[in-house]
Amino acid sequence: MRDLELNMVFDPSEVLRPSSFQDAVETLDSSDSKIVAGNTSLYSLARKGRLENIKKLVDISKLGISYIKEAESQTSEEKKILVGAGTTFQEITSSSLINGRPEYAGLKEALNKSPPQIRNVATIGGSICSAVSFYDLPIVLFALGTTLKFFSKKEGEHLITIDSFFQNPALYGKSLLIECQFSSSPNSASSFVKLCRRMSGYAVAMTAARIKLDRTSREIDDIRLVIGAMTKTPQRLNQVEEELRHKEPSIETITRMCEKSADLVHDIIPSVHASTAYKKRVLPILLREAITTAVERATER
Amino acid sequence: MLNETRIKVRFILNGESRNIECMAADTLFDTLRDSLGTMSVKQGCDFGGCGVCSVLLDGRPVYSCLMPTWKVEGSKIETLEGLKGKELMNLDAIQQAFATNFAQQCGYCTPAMILNAKALLERNPNPSVDQIKDALSGVLCRCTGYMPIVEAVMQAAMMRRKKTQV
Known part of the structure; x- marks a missing residue:
């Protein structure tokens, strides 16, 4: 039996299985085709009516890109x-x-x-x-x-x-x-911190850090900080990175820089579970945890 | 007008070869439940959030509500119906442990819980509590509480290890 409710908004007629990259991108020329990989968002998008014009599903599992x-x-x-x-x-x-x-x-x-x-x-x-x-x-x-x-x-x-x-x-x-x-590279480590209602659910807010320590001085040699679920697309915190680069990663320095972070991100958007004010409040806390965890891991190496 | 183009798909369901025809949009959930009558696969959220539609695809759990039917060509699918010991007094070790530990109440999530436990125990015969919690993290239970379920999986693991030793 067909799921008629789904078929009202999603009714592709064929599945294409290209065997080369060239063939795969050829299928993207028409606006009625969509690449599918793991399919985890395909039906969610379909049920929301966002794939109404899709007539061809492009299965890329034969392209040899799983390694x-x-x-x-x-x-x-x-x-x-x-x-x-x-x-x-x-x-x-x-x-x-x-x-x-x-x-x-x-x-x-x-x-x-x-x-x-x-x-x-x-x-x-x-x-x-x-x-x-x-x-x-x-x-x-x-x-x-x-x-x-x-x-x-x-x-x-x-x-x-x-x-x-x-x-x-x-x-x-x-x-x-x-x-x-x-x-x-040697002396580098990464971390990921997520605030969510359910661990496998979407994040209310999250941060990731990658830190490289200088081999001799143990100062922060290189750092990349990214926030997610707060702005429209994932965003790097360039100013906070700049402030922390070539500094000793003490908890005081990290805390001070993280407290500034909320004022440096101007386009935080609210979600159904968290207001902009709440996200601004948790940003420094998540960021500090991500940085200190990455520093600890890099120090242990 | 709905399109009627059909795609031929062959797969193994609970040890039996199946040849079916489906539409490009059909989910494995619809195929299993409506076309093939495997009623242990339950309908929940349809978004991959509740896990009651879980089945094993080549031994690993997947959400059947998110899996296009054409994608399972050549694969092995297992549902609760495939567990040996369908008779009341001849249950699989995991089923026995669920019954002994009162690990089901309304029973709606139980097939999915058992399949996820099976996938775990096939790969890891002696899991820790954290590993069990991780393995079951994709299925929601709204009435039993999770501890009896975790305890049932611990007991099932022990029963399966003892059986292997004998």
């Missing part, structure tokens, strides 16, 4: 990991390249917030391309300084930073995300 591996040319200082866009959360969390490594601790924390039913199907590429501020994983990938490899008809394979992507995700609507790349 996690180290890049072949590595320096002793920096180790780059390549993750295919079709790789599931489960495949990432069970990888020996991620497990037990402080630089990816935040990544694992974010992935494990989802229940197993989501981890088993949701993909890293799908969570980025959804381009929403309230998904956990993109916040950490943003903090890790991830580079995204897209394929488009015009440019073929090309790399962009996740910072550029989140400035205007709509620009990449006709491109196919094929790989995510992130690097780790």
